[in-house]
Amino acid sequence: MYMAILAILAFVLCLHADTVVLITGSTVEGEIISKSDVILKIFSKEFNRAIVIEADKINYIVYNGQQVSFDEFQLRGSVYNTRFKVTPGEIKNAAAVRKKLFTQDVFEQARLDNADSARDVRDQNLFFNAPARWGSVGFGYFFGTHIRPASISSLGTYGFSYAGEPFDMRCLALQMRRNLRKQVGTLVIEFVYGREIFSRNDSTLAVDELAIMHALSAKYVFCKNNWLLSPGIYAGLALSQSSLIKYGGEGERNFEVPLLGKSILPLVGLDLNFYDVVSCSAGFDLFDLSRTYIAILFLMPFLQ
Numbered sequence: 001m002y003m004a005i006l007a008i009l010a011f012v013l014c015l016h017a018d019t020v021v022l023i024t025g026s027t028v029e030g031e032i033i034s035k036s037d038v039i040l041k042i043f044s045k046e047f048n049r050a051i052v053i054e055a056d057k058i059n060y061i062v063y064n065g066q067q068v069s070f071d072e073f074q075l076r077g078s079v080y081n082t083r084f085k086v087t088p089g090e091i092k093n094a095a096a097v098r099k100k101l102f103t104q105d106v107f108e109q110a111r112l113d114n115a116d117s118a119r120d121v122r123d124q125n126l127f128f129n130a131p132a133r134w135g136s137v138g139f140g141y142f143f144g145t146h147i148r149p150a151s152i153s154s155l156g157t158y159g160f161s162y163a164g165e166p167f168d169m170r171c172l173a174l175q176m177r178r179n180l181r182k183q184v185g186t187l188v189i190e191f192v193y194g195r196e197i198f199s200r201n202d203s204t205l206a207v208d209e210l211a212i213m214h215a216l217s218a219k220y221v222f223c224k225n226n227w228l229l230s231p232g233i234y235a236g237l238a239l240s241q242s243s244l245i246k247y248g249g250e251g252e253r254n255f256e257v258p259l260l261g262k263s264i265l266p267l268v269g270l271d272l273n274f275y276d277v278v279s280c281s282a283g284f285d286l287f288d289l290s291r292t293y294i295a296i297l298f299l300m301p302f303l304q
Contacts, residue, residue: 136276140297276301
């Protein structure tokens with residue numbers, strides 16, 4: 001008896017079930033709950049949820065035993081859902097979104113659109129996202145001016161060719177930069193090495209007199225490190241171990257004169273950094289304002 005009642009209820013439900021036949025031939029059965037100009041929503045008991053079907057995907061609808069097209073199908077007015085219509089207000093908002101695409105940062109948009117992997121994120125950060133650079137490392141050219149030895153009088157005694165006059169020194173420089181957090185300030189470690197020959201033996205072409213200069217400096221640059229072109233001022237200390245060397249006839253070192261006269265030099269100056277790719281600096285020694293240092297370096301930036 002109980003099974004017979006369930007069978008009758010199932011038959012009645014089937015009689016009142018709505019059917020949507022798609023253009024692919026598939027069918028969806030259930031209860032049509034709303035319709036708009038572009039979609040139809042039907043509650044499927046098989047999936048226990050409402051399914052939204054677009055109008056251009058529907059072949060015909062079987063409703064209350066009658067076959068009708070999507071345009072012919074009508075529901076009660078209270079069920080007709082107007083929220084699925086495109087209102088003038090939504091069109092206006094869409095126009096505002098299009099306008100925003102032309103006013104926003106195109107680099108940031110490119111980063112978001114192309115960030116499909118960790119590698120893509122790193123590449124985009126390198127070219128488009130300045131704050132992601134944590135620093136750089138590279139080589140360059142260093143030029144020191146008005147360098148004089150600690151004891152000028154000793155040069156004349158031991159016959160240095162330039163008689164103790166100040167000279168300029170060209171060196172190779174290695175620089176490492178570390179951009180600090182909060183986008184203010186950069187720490188710079190710089191190593192400088194130079195070797196300049198003053199005279200050679202005409203017969204043997206052996207070196208008679210030369211200068212060797214190497215120094216290690218640490219500087220703090222006050223700047224906005226996330227700017228594309230980042231100017232700043234720096235202060236720091238340099239540890240120098242430089243000397244003039246004169247060789248004898250057998251190539252042996254006869255005499256060595258310390259350069260600069262100070263092992264620790266306080267430095268101040270200007271720093272100009274272009275995107276951690278090119279760095280230029282100019283400064284002077286506080287112990288001798290006539291002595292200046294100029295450097296230009298080519299760097300490779302690193303990411304966070």
